[in-house]
Amino acid sequence: xxxxxxxxxxxxxxxxxxxxxxxxxxxxxxxxxxxxxxxxxxxxxxxxxxxxxxxxxxxxxxxxxxxxxxxxxxxxxxxxxxxxxxxxxxxxxxxxxxxxxxxxxxxxxxxxxxxxxxxxxxxxxxxxxxxxxxxxxxxxxxxxxxxxxxxxxxxxxxxxxxxxxxxxxxxxxxxxxxxxxxxxxxxxxxxxxxxxxxxxxxxxxxxxxxxxxxxxxxxxxxxxxxxxxxxxxxxxxxxxxxxxxxxxxxxxxxxxxxxxxxxxxxxxxxxxxxxxxxxxxxxxxxxxxxxxxxxxxxxxxxxxxxxxxxxxxxxxxxxxxxxxxxxxxxxxxxxxxxxxxxxxxxxxxxxxxxxxxxxxxxxxxxxxxxxxxxxxxxxxxxxxxxxxxxxxxxxxxxxxxxxxx
Amino acid sequence: xxxxxxxxxxxxxxxxxxxxxxxxxxxxxxxxxxxxxxxxxxxxxxxxxxxxxxxxxxxxxxxxxxxxxxxxxxxxxxxxxxxxxxxxxxxxxxxxxxxxxxxxxxxxxxxxxxxxxxxxxxxxxxxxxxxxxxxxxxxxxxxxxxxxxxxxxxxxxxxxxxxxxxxxxxxxxxxxxxxxxxxxxxxxxxxxxxxxxxxxxxxxxxxxxxxxxxxxxxxxxxxxxxxxxxxxxxxxxxxxxxxxxxxxxxxxxxxxxxxxxxxxxxxxxxxxxxxxxxxxxxxxxxxxxxxxxxxxxxxxxxxxxxxxxxxxxxxxxxxxxxxxxxxxxxxxxxxxxxxxxxxxxxxxxxxxxxxxxxxxxxxxxxxxxxxxxxxxxxxxxxxxxxxxxxxxxxxxxxxxxxxxxxxxxxxxxxxxxxxxxxxxxxxxxxx
Numbered sequence: 065x066x067x068x069x070x071x072x073x074x075x076x077x078x079x080x081x082x083x084x085x086x087x088x089x090x091x092x093x094x095x096x097x098x099x100x101x102x103x104x105x106x107x108x109x110x111x112x113x114x115x116x117x118x119x120x121x122x123x124x125x126x127x128x129x130x131x132x133x134x135x136x137x138x139x140x141x142x143x144x145x146x147x148x149x150x151x152x153x154x155x156x157x158x159x160x161x162x163x164x165x166x167x168x169x170x171x172x173x174x175x176x177x178x179x180x181x182x183x184x185x186x187x188x189x190x191x192x193x194x195x196x197x198x199x200x201x202x203x204x205x206x207x208x209x210x211x212x213x214x215x216x217x218x219x220x221x222x223x224x225x226x227x228x229x230x231x232x233x234x235x236x237x238x239x240x241x242x243x244x245x246x247x248x249x250x251x252x253x254x255x256x257x258x259x260x261x262x263x264x265x266x267x268x269x270x271x272x273x274x275x276x277x278x279x280x281x282x283x284x285x286x287x288x289x290x291x292x293x294x295x296x297x298x299x300x301x302x303x304x305x306x307x308x309x310x311x312x313x314x315x316x317x318x319x320x321x322x323x324x325x326x327x328x329x330x331x332x333x334x335x336x337x338x339x340x341x342x343x344x345x346x347x348x349x350x351x352x353x354x355x356x357x358x359x360x361x362x363x364x365x366x367x368x369x370x371x372x373x374x375x376x377x378x379x380x381x382x383x384x385x386x387x388x389x390x391x392x393x394x395x396x397x398x399x400x401x402x403x404x405x406x407x408x409x410x411x412x413x414x415x416x417x418x419x420x421x422x423x424x425x426x427x428x429x430x431x432x433x434x435x436x437x438x439x440x441x442x443x444x445x446x447x448x449x450x451x452x453x454x455x456x457x458x459x460x461x462x463x464x465x466x467x468x469x
Numbered sequence: 470x471x472x473x474x475x476x477x478x479x480x481x482x483x484x485x486x487x488x489x490x491x492x493x494x495x496x497x498x499x500x501x502x503x504x505x506x507x508x509x510x511x512x513x514x515x516x517x518x519x520x521x522x523x524x525x526x527x528x529x530x531x532x533x534x535x536x537x538x539x540x541x542x543x544x545x546x547x548x549x550x551x552x553x554x555x556x557x558x559x560x561x562x563x564x565x566x567x568x569x570x571x572x573x574x575x576x577x578x579x580x581x582x583x584x585x586x587x588x589x590x591x592x593x594x595x596x597x598x599x600x601x602x603x604x605x606x607x608x609x610x611x612x613x614x615x616x617x618x619x620x621x622x623x624x625x626x627x628x629x630x631x632x633x634x635x636x637x638x639x640x641x642x643x644x645x646x647x648x649x650x651x652x653x654x655x656x657x658x659x660x661x662x663x664x665x666x667x668x669x670x671x672x673x674x675x676x677x678x679x680x681x682x683x684x685x686x687x688x689x690x691x692x693x694x695x696x697x698x699x700x701x702x703x704x705x706x707x708x709x710x711x712x713x714x715x716x717x718x719x720x721x722x723x724x725x726x727x728x729x730x731x732x733x734x735x736x737x738x739x740x741x742x743x744x745x746x747x748x749x750x751x752x753x754x755x756x757x758x759x760x761x762x763x764x765x766x767x768x769x770x771x772x773x774x775x776x777x778x779x780x781x782x783x784x785x786x787x788x789x790x791x792x793x794x795x796x797x798x799x800x801x802x803x804x805x806x807x808x809x810x811x812x813x814x815x816x817x818x819x820x821x822x823x824x825x826x827x828x829x830x831x832x833x834x835x836x837x838x839x840x841x842x843x844x845x846x847x848x849x850x851x852x853x854x855x856x857x858x859x860x861x862x863x864x865x866x867x868x869x870x871x872x873x874x875x876x877x878x879x880x881x882x883x884x885x886x887x888x889x890x891x892x893x894x895x896x897x898x899x900x
Contacts, residue, residue, distance in 0.1 A: 066656050248472060252479045259483075289749050469753060 105220040121183035221323035227354035254325035265315030272308035302456035521619035522690035523586035530590030537568040542599030544573035552855035574613025576604040577775035582622035591786035605770040727852035731842025763806035767815035796838030832861035
């Protein structure tokens with residue numbers, strides 16, 4: 065049986081684009097063939113999960129979708145009549161319950177058999193459904209449209225790794241066909257993104273991830289075998305992983321966007337030259353953007369509003385510092401329950417708090433602190449190196465280096 | 470600008486790119502040119518790329534100046550020291566040079582596919598095949614299959630089926646190869662191998678498709694199997710000028726050198742294992758390795774059938790082969806608890822499979838793992854082991870080709886043979 069992992073190799077694109085041709089022709093002539101779109105999506109999702117250990121994942125995906133379907137339906141129906149906070153919190157909690165169970169069992173601390181509920185893309189689907197519940201609470205989404213809900217939840221191009229779209233935005237695109245002039249622009253964008261993605265994912269990411277990074281890992285491990293607690297080789301390990309991660313993920317995101325565009329859906333962009341950021345906050349506005357904006361809107365802002373509204377803490381700076389830690393820790397934990405994801409979250413939260421403090425300090429002493437091309441360049445270099453350091457933690461190699469020699 | 474023109478601006482360059490790509494693949498001139506130096510380095514690079522592709526193998530085995538002899542094997546091939554076969558052949562200017570094919574993980578199935586790409590290296594020629602009994606685990610050791618596999622191997626195999634009818638061996642191997650997920654996931658190869666496994670001939674359409682694949686894949690191979698420029702074993706190991714070798718070959722003098730190098734190289738452990746190997750591979754987990762091999766069993770294995778497919782390929786090409794059966798380090802296996810009787814039973818089973826079909830050139834080193842500095846580490850020969858092997862290889866390879874007379878027996882593919890628990894009697898009785 066044919067098994068196709070999303071964007072894994074060039075032939076995948078041949079199959080996928082061939083399947084999308086009728087849809088594209090329809091869109092060009094102002095028609096959106098919804099049934100055909102759903103069939104193609106389902107077929108390619110089926111081909112991810114049709115074999116071996118993937119089969120369990122496919123079953124988990126079906127169960128998960130049913131669970132979220134009834135949850136969101138139920139909450140939207142309830143929200144039309146009432147708006148109790150505890151119902152909202154309960155619905156949000158039930159919506160993230162599956163990923164919580166999968167993450168906890170992933171550590172092996174508790175019922176490891178539950179990790180069977182995990183499947184490729186669970187973390188991204190969670191954002192889609194929780195986002196819908198939050199949008200409903202905020203009154204952005206009013207009605208439950210079962211077909212549109214499933215098209216959104218199971219939107220194939222972004223199923224496995226984002227970008228993370230919002231229901232209200234998606235539904236607007238998906239309800240109609242774009243204007244012809246706009247659709248032609250989208251096709252042009254899609255072509256560019258697709259080929260840039262090939263360069264990123266199949267050349268650069270391969271080179272950094274399969275050749276350079278493992279080489280430096282081996283060098284570092286041989287120092288580890290000699291009983292050393294640190295190794296100079298960890299420095300190139302960090303850089304090569306940082307480059308690999310960017311090209312792999314950005315390349316993947318470019319593919320997802322290109323395919324979305326061909327399908328006439330303008331999914332949000334995910335990367336905008338992140339390694340050129342001048343500070344850590346700007347970095348998060350340019351790195352994995354759909355994720356950090358999601359966290360900004362649905363975790364950080366809500367947390368800050370909650371605290372200020374209830375006047376639990378008066379000082380705004382203190383509130384936002386606490387919110388950074390809550391925000392980044394949640395993001396760390398979302399990746400998985402390991403010490404290095406937690407430390408990664410803490411590092412970034414600290415970075416953001418320090419950055420805020422520095423900006424306040426700078427504002428007070430405007431006359432004494434220079435600001436010019438060179439300080440900006442220095443800021444870029446400093447931010448980049450801080451990020452690379454956090455990626456060294458994030459990649460988990462230190463765990464192997466120290467604890468699994 | 471009209472909509473049509475805009476579409477052309479978008480997709481025109483894409484079309485042009487595909488046309489250029491097609492030209493690269495289908496223009497009828499050669500893109501490969503390997504220098505003598507390239508081939509020398511390739512002969513000791515142990516690169517998986519060479520096993521995967523056909524360009525380098527073709528160039529080496531049809532080279533006019535140097536008589537490269539294929540050495541099929543696995544991890545032992547790369548154990549360099551002063552008495553390594555490539556070093557001796559170079560130093561004493563033998564009329565052959567080993568061309569090493571394989572590294573850790575390349576067992577019979579890998580070599581069966583590897584061989585399909587190099588008929589000009591096998592047809593009425595000599596070869597050396599190094600057997601590691603460690604391959605012969607119950608379900609075979611195919612963990613490294615993906616490292617060595619390339620679709621080109623299957624294309625060459627299927628295009629060269631004798632009379633376009635799959636033999637018993639083809640059928641058996643097609644069934645096994647298509648179990649590998651890397652093969653199974655390609656619907657084209659999966660479909661063709663299913664046909665072969667069922668004993669059907671390939672249609673003309675299939676064969677035309679295979680020929681197109683061959684054109685594309687061999688071009689891809691020629692373009693991308695460029696040798697790793699980083700590989701410089703030939704310069705650094707084979708030609709190394711500070712090797713203490715005497716000008717004229719003398720077995721006794723060389724044996725002394727092997728003894729001295731071995732003694733100097735194994736000072737940090739009681740097992741006569743090379744220091745660097747011991748430090749990186751054994752020391753960190755020495756405690757955990759005690760007694761760990763007690764239940765290892767090489768006597769019943771699907772590998773016996775894979776091995777038969779290799780023999781079948783040699784027979785098909787009338788290759789004259791020297792088989793080498795390697796020993797294990799006795800000092801080490803006493804620590805890990807490997808059962809020596811079991812080891813010898815597997816060796817006698819392998820030898821029966823060879824002898825009963827007319828493969829009579831066997832360098833059986835399997836009982837010599839306890840000799841001083843015969844082994845370089847746990848399961849790999851080195852120093853005096855290499856020299857002992859040279860006593861078989863030199864006469865065999867220096868002599869002229871003798872047409873062999875093989876009597877192949879497909880019963881060695883059967884599960885009866887794979888699962889036969891060997892005793893002296895039942896092995897020699899097996900037909």
